[in-house]
Amino acid sequence: MENELIDAVNQEGLKVLTRGYLHGIDLDPIDKAWELAVSVHTDKKHFSGTPYLDHTLHVASILASMHLDLDTIVAGLLHGVLKEGVELSELRKEFGESVATIVDGCTRITKVHYNSKLTHQAENVRKMLLAIATDVRVLLVKLADRLQDMCLLDTVEKERQLEISRETKDLYAPLASRLGIDWMKRELEDLSFQYLYPDEYFELVSQLESSLAERQSYVDEVISIFYGKLAESNVKPRRIIGRPKHLYSIYKKLIAQRIPLERVYDKVAFRIIVNTVKECYEALGIIHANWSPVPGRIKDFISVPKANNYQSMHTTVVGPRDHFIEIQIRTEGMDRVAQEGVAAHWAYKEGQSASDNDARLFRELKSLVKMLQEVEDPREFLESVHGELYTPEVYALTPAGEVKEFPVKSSPIDFAYSIHTEVGDHCVGAKVNGKLVPLKYSIQNGDIIEIFTSKNQRPRRGWLELVKTSRARSRVRSWLRREERDKSLNIGREICEKELKHYQTTLKKIVKSGHVKVLLKDLHCNSLEDMLAKIGSGMITIPHLVKTLQPPEIRKEQDARALSKDASDLTKQGVTSTEHKKAGTGSSIYIDGIDDMMVKISRCCNPVPGDPIMGFITNGRGISIHKAECVNLLATDPQRWIDVEWTRTQETGHRVEIQVSAENRKGIFADISSAISADDANIVEIAAHTTPADTADFHIVVEVEDLGHLQRVLLHLRQMKQVISARRT
Numbered sequence: 001m002e003n004e005l006i007d008a009v010n011q012e013g014l015k016v017l018t019r020g021y022l023h024g025i026d027l028d029p030i031d032k033a034w035e036l037a038v039s040v041h042t043d044k045k046h047f048s049g050t051p052y053l054d055h056t057l058h059v060a061s062i063l064a065s066m067h068l069d070l071d072t073i074v075a076g077l078l079h080g081v082l083k084e085g086v087e088l089s090e091l092r093k094e095f096g097e098s099v100a101t102i103v104d105g106c107t108r109i110t111k112v113h114y115n116s117k118l119t120h121q122a123e124n125v126r127k128m129l130l131a132i133a134t135d136v137r138v139l140l141v142k143l144a145d146r147l148q149d150m151c152l153l154d155t156v157e158k159e160r161q162l163e164i165s166r167e168t169k170d171l172y173a174p175l176a177s178r179l180g181i182d183w184m185k186r187e188l189e190d191l192s193f194q195y196l197y198p199d200e201y202f203e204l205v206s207q208l209e210s211s212l213a214e215r216q217s218y219v220d221e222v223i224s225i226f227y228g229k230l231a232e233s234n235v236k237p238r239r240i241i242g243r244p245k246h247l248y249s250i251y252k253k254l255i256a257q258r259i260p261l262e263r264v265y266d267k268v269a270f271r272i273i274v275n276t277v278k279e280c281y282e283a284l285g286i287i288h289a290n291w292s293p294v295p296g297r298i299k300d301f302i303s304v305p306k307a308n309n310y311q312s313m314h315t316t317v318v319g320p321r322d323h324f325i326e327i328q329i330r331t332e333g334m335d336r337v338a339q340e341g342v343a344a345h346w347a348y349k350e351g352q353s354a355s356d357n358d359a360r361l362f363r364e365l366k367s368l369v370k371m372l373q374e375v376e377d378p379r380e381f382l383e384s385v386h387g388e389l390y391t392p393e394v395y396a397l398t399p400a401g402e403v404k405e406f407p408v409k410s411s412p413i414d415f416a417y418s419i420h421t422e423v424g425d426h427c428v429g430a431k432v433n434g435k436l437v438p439l440k441y442s443i444q445n446g447d448i449i450e451i452f453t454s455k456n457q458r459p460r461r462g463w464l465e466l467v468k469t470s471r472a473r474s475r476v477r478s479w480l481r482r483e484e485r486d487k488s489l490n491i492g493r494e495i496c497e498k499e500l501k502h503y504q505t506t507l508k509k510i511v512k513s514g515h516v517k518v519l520l521k522d523l524h525c526n527s528l529e530d531m532l533a534k535i536g537s538g539m540i541t542i543p544h545l546v547k548t549l550q551p552p553e554i555r556k557e558q559d560a561r562a563l564s565k566d567a568s569d570l571t572k573q574g575v576t577s578t579e580h581k582k583a584g585t586g587s588s589i590y591i592d593g594i595d596d597m598m599v600k601i602s603r604c605c606n607p608v609p610g611d612p613i614m615g616f617i618t619n620g621r622g623i624s625i626h627k628a629e630c631v632n633l634l635a636t637d638p639q640r641w642i643d644v645e646w647t648r649t650q651e652t653g654h655r656v657e658i659q660v661s662a663e664n665r666k667g668i669f670a671d672i673s674s675a676i677s678a679d680d681a682n683i684v685e686i687a688a689h690t691t692p693a694d695t696a697d698f699h700i701v702v703e704v705e706d707l708g709h710l711q712r713v714l715l716h717l718r719q720m721k722q723v724i725s726a727r728r729t
Contacts, residue, residue, distance in 0.1 A: 011077075014057060017064045018073060025070060029095060033077040036094070040084040047160075048152035055148060056080065062144040066181075066340060071095075072137045075102035079141055082107045098135070105138030106145070139175060143184055146172045150191040159708070165195040180310050183339050189248040197251070199718050204247055215244070219268055222320055226272065226287075233286050235279055238332060241271040272329045277302060280329045284313050287327060291317035294324065299445065302330070304395055304403050310338055396447040409442045410468040416451045417472035424475055426453040440466055458483075477638060484637065485533050492536030499545060522548045539617050539640065599623045601654075605630040608654040610707025615644040653682055653703030656710055657729045660698040663722040664690050669698075675720060676702060679713045695724060 011034035015027045037056050044052040060076035074095055082088065082103060091100040146168060153161050169192035176185040194201045208215075219242035226240050245268070272283055280302060287293075297316035305311045312330040319325040330338065394406045396415060404418050412432070417424030430437055431450040443449070459479040467473050496507055510516050516528060523540055525531035534540040599615075605627040607613045612628035617640045625644060626633040633641070662668050669688060676683055685701040704710045710728065717726035 010057070014060055014064060014073070014077075017061060018070070021067045022070060027070070029070060029074050029099075030077070032094060033074045036081060036086070037077050040081050040086060044084070046152065047149075048155040050152065052080065055152075058148045059141070059144045062147060063141065066140070066144075068137070068140060071098045072102065072140060075099050075106070075137065076141050076144060078103050079106040079145060101135050102137050102141055105135060106141050136179070139179065143172060143176050143181070143188075147184060147187060147191075150188060153191070153195060161195045165192040168192045169196065180306075180337065181340055186246040186248075190246050193248040193251060200251060201247065204251060208244065208247075208250075215268060218321070218323070219270075222270065222325065225320055226270070229290050230272075230283060230286055233282065235274065235282050235286060237279075237283070238273045238275060240273070242268050243271070245269055269326045269328065271335070272327065273332055273335055274329065275331065277331065280313050280331065283329045284315060287315065287317060287329075291319050293317050297326075299395075302334070304397070304446075306395075306405065312338060394443050395445055396443050396449050399448060399450050406443055407468045411443065411466045412437065412439055412441055412449060412451065413463055413467050413476075414469045414472045415443060415449050416453075417467075417469065417475050419451065421475050423451055423453055424472060425459055425479060426455060426457045428452050428454045428457045439463075481638070488533040488536030489529060490536065492532035492534070495535050496532060496545070519548060599625060602626045602630070602632070604632045606654070606656055608656055608704060608707050608710060609646045610710075613644055613646070615642040616640055617642060654705070655684060655701055655703055658700050658702060658710075658714065658717075658726065659729050660700060660717055660726045661724040662696050662698070662720070663724070664694050664696040665722060668696055668722055671720065671722065672698060672700075672717065675716055676700070676713055679709070679716055681709065681713050699729075 011030055014034075015030050018027060018030065037053060041052045041056065046052045046055040056077050056079065059079065060073050063073050063076045078091065078095070078099065079102075081091070088100055088104055091103055149164065150168060153164060156164075168188050173185050173188040173192065176182075176188060223240045223242055227237070230237055274280055274283055294316040297314070299314040302311045302313060311334040312328045314326070314328055316324055316326045328338075393408045394410060396404050396406065398404065398419070404415060406414055406418075412430035413424060413427055415430070416427035427439070429439065429452040430441065431452070432441060432443075432447050434448075459476045461480060463476045464473060467476060493507070500506055500510070510519065511528065520526070520528070520531055523531055523534070523545075525534060525540075531540070535545060600623075601607065602616075602624045607625060607627045607630075613625055614628045614630075614633055615623040615625055616633055616636055618624055623642065623644070660672060662672065673683060673686070682703040683700060684703055686698060687700075688696055688698045690696055702710075702713065704713060714726045714728065717723050
């Protein structure tokens, strides 16, 4: 938002702020809401330690500053009352169905915890998305609530800061972008950046502040030149603004391009606000006539608006003093929508309905929720949520002129699935701008794409290498899983029938006798088909199946023999029995409902306690434990993933590889070794070499207790004056 937000100190201040745009509306509901909030929140504290009533006023004032309707502001005041015992029926009676729905939706969202067990986390995010789809104002209140929380995050412990900041960056900032509320997206990203990467954040702030005077001088010079050149052609802009890009966007550019800050030339974005659409195009022509445009950086979002209704002309030119500068050209109305998104023109007057564009946005939001509801696997679901909230960079059109948005390097398969699942499943080819292209073609801005289908076509595993949207990926995986399940069913049936012959029975007889219920219970399966599929895929091993089929007296005898075996044999192999499932470490891994499976820590990613983890059921080698984001795990079949979690037993060492880059000076080897030892971390291996840039790069294998211990080691290394970077590999 261009102007600073106004925080009301009491309900009267909030009413003054609201009365500034809600003319002739009875504001008594604000008084009633305030009285209820006081009755339930007096003496209650926000997690920051400040009075909770102050927090509710700040949230409501943010919503009023966005010129939202009265129900939304009242819901902002009441967004925490259901947690304090107020009944939903009471809210309906006192404030109406609309307020009750918004508050109820916000209450569900507050239960989303990113570090909870995967399935629980996924279900809570599902609830949140459903609440948003019911009434988008739920999200508007929650975004204001989260912004206020982020402003007070310095008062809580480090672990909580990281949890909330990660959730904000990954979920709430993209959702703000989805609604087109650019100012809020920027603030949420910058606040998250501050806590997730504090060293990089404060270094960037320091560098930008040191060049502030020089940068401001350049901005003033460019604005003056722009005014002059536009006036020469009789284009009189309402205003020209030069403002620094927000910190997180600069940081992402530094990381993506691996360049120092001084080489980021477009740290400042210029915005030219004109009177009409015609002047937008005229201004663009004048800019390009005077400064060379950068190929591929010209985007027309006026004739082809983004899905969130954003409109503007974008270009990057080699401007004065040969600096790359980014320029946006738009009208006053477009600028307001660009900053405030859906809040710019959505139903802030009583009885006003949403515009056609906003109605389309809401439909797309509901369509997104419906699509995600079909994804059953928790990890795939969360991956799809993040994937669907990407910032689109490529815009293509159907032959009928409908705009579709995609990530960079998306393929015609992505385009096909954006139309309909059936179109994607049977896609055989595409025509782009009238020419046939292969399915591996990368969609470019402005492409007009026509998809060809065949009833004989079906998704292939190789498509997973071509698609970039989570929608297409989840659809392809779903098809492959169904296909794989059919194969597993047939294999499982054959295996089962073969083993049952040893007991002079058949699957049909077991089902008829009712003994199948015992079998399903012992194998932790939901149905006969589920059991057969798990047997066929290797999730239920042959020894496990044979043991389950054996008569009880033989099973007891074998169990007694197994217990008498020396446990040290298994310990030497890096695994233990199911009761603890230590995976070769002092930190147990709990696996719900799985017996007699060997467990081992995967060497490819070396997870440590505190890392989010996932188990992978191997063929005959038990369960391997990976970090949840391990690339090797993500390349496997999600059908064979299983939820696992750490359970502490005793302190022990977990090997982790770290990479340290430092200034090449005498004694640096000893200094780094001493810093690691000072944190009680054991150095297992260390290798170092110098680079042409006269830095020393260290590859170190250390033993740490858990993720928190590793983070302390890395933090203290980064705090060393001579260390340039320290990270986990």
